[in-house]
Amino acid sequence: MDGYIYNWNVVWQSMPELRQGLIITLQISIVGMALAIAFGLIFATGRLSQYGYIRKISVGVVDVSRSIPLFVLLFWIYYGLSLKFSINLTAFQAGAIALGITGGAYMAEVFRGGINAIDLGQREAALAIGLTQSKAFFLVIFPQAIRIIVPQAVNVYVGLLKGATIVSVIGVADMIYVAQYVSLNSFTPFEMYSAVGIAFIALTVSVAGLAFLLEKRLNQGRARG
């Protein structure tokens, strides 16, 4: 970029807004992830159900929600619900729900994969001592599956974190929105978006670090499932 004069001052000047944007990104991704975990659990349970029709419905819902671009989903939820059903969500709510649905589809697969990875013998042994199906699941299967689920759930969360940048299109004042807004006046998109990029690298690395500690805790002195 010969001849381009960098103006990093703009970044420093808009730091309070960027920080606010970062907090919103975090908030929306955390709420989105919470929803994703809830949806994921529901649909993973559905896919592992002993009833064929529940399995089929769950597969369908997961496949459809996984294939809708987040961008489109966001528009449907924010504008579509408002137009068709007069359900008026705030931009934040719409964003979190869209993230929850997309993330939920992935989480369903993560849960299913983790549970299926546990040897069938574990379930047999749990049932054989007289545990009920649900106790066998929560006391024997899930505690082992969670070690497989956590690292993959972190991947899903990092995806949601980045996906969360898309909510700027419906006017949520996240970091991207701030960067866009500031650049319009100062003509410094490169600096602003780079700042956002660096913030995301820092976020992702911190999340990965936390996940590493969590995994270490889960595996303390114990064999993998």
Place this chain on the structure above:
Amino acid sequence: MARSLILKELMKQTMAEALLQIKNVTKQFGDHVVLKDVNLEIAKGEVVCIIGPSGSGKSTLLRCINFIAPPDQGEIVFEGRSWKKFHSAFNIFANRKYEAQLPQLRSEIGMVFQHFNVFPHMTAVENVMLGLTKVRGKDRATARKSAEQALNQVGLGDKIDQYPEKLSGGQKQRVAIARALALNPKVMLFDEVTSALDPELVSGILDEMRRLAREGMTMVVVTHEMNFAFQVANRIVFMDQGKIVTTGTPDEIRNTTDPRARAFLSSILG
């Protein structure tokens, strides 16, 4: 002559007070019929060894007894109560009600598996305690005491707080045996429990089972250990292709005239 009469008399008695009856049990996985109309009665205190080539349905039969793999047809009668498979394609509540009863049957029947299936996220003592606290409803202190006792009995008194990761195959299998015994089962099912063990560890587990047999435990043992079967069993059942081909005392089986049983025995005994 007199001896055979006594035997017959004994048989009649055992028939009358069979602890466990397997009646016309059929089981299939998809199109593959694994068990075809199997009938077997097991008296209290009896040790029955089931032998036969792999794929003959021995393990499936064990799993039918405690409904881990419920029989598709037929019934299991345990202590006079009949158990039949129930499944409705749509009525979730009826299925729930049926499934809620099964733990009652299963907790009276101990099972030990080929691949141990100890819970890797729990220590030895926690493995044994799980059934005591979550099935029998004992408080943790009482459960821990009984669990330690059970582990002591199988010679694992010094491994109580170890995770399975740190235990050998033989020790894991001992944990599994203690886990089953701690619930005071009325019958124990053993599913090829020495097949996954290193050769030098096999005899220790077999000794454990001999001890149980001596103590009067009712046992159904699927095994390839012919010496054990001939020594310990009251009755040997030979299965092939999902059916019970022949059954008898160890002596009767040793001298069997059934061609399939003969072929199997000579292949395994050499």
